[in-house]
Amino acid sequence: MSETAARTVSLVVVDDHPVVRDGLRGMFTAAPGFEVLGEAANGVDALAVVERCDPDVVLMDLRMPGGGGVAAIAELTRRGARSRVLVLTTYDTDSDTLPAIEAGATGYLLKDAPRDELFAAVRAAADGRSVLSPAVASRLMTRVRTPAADPAGTALSAREREVLVLVARGTTNREIAAELFISEATVKTHLTHVFAKLGAKDRAAAVAVGYDRGILG
Known part of the structure; x- marks a missing residue:
């Protein structure tokens, strides 16, 4: 077994739904090579948990009451956190995808991703490799190939x-x-x-x- 495959990847799970957090914790705890160090219900709490636990990967939802994922990702990036952020959400619209990636997310998966794909994505994120679900990758490619029709200087940041x-x-x-x-x-x-x-x-x-x-x- 390679060193990468043998290394245990530590995680923090961030999602406002307790059932989702419990499900992800149980899934990763039962799988070899993963360790869930903590969890949070919103972006604000996530910052404190990540600072305390220093995980390899943060599984981050985006739309959460009390502090969204994009702002938390941007703040983690600003702080120079070593943790890689893998977005795991139900939303693949441009208004969610682009800001998350621009804020510093390493990867972006949808919650309907198969279990093995999620495991592989977390390992890839831990290694610093970008992971995008096919739907998100397609949207980004379309966005790159079809620039917004806004006149120069009027596009929103x-x-x-x-x-x-x-x-x-x-x-x-x-x-x-x-x-x-x-x-x-x-x-x-x-x-x-x-x-x-x-x-x-x-x-x-x-x-x-x-x-x-x-x-x-």
């Missing part, structure tokens, strides 16, 4: 898209600041840029334009 997605969900500036680990003043600055780029006068108009241009799925 990854963080501006994150803010707009949260605005579309009815999230307040204070809640957005907490979820993205930024100040309310920074949120307002991002919104000012979003309004200017979309030619919108307020939040509702920005959301409407976002859906019209396909920025919001």
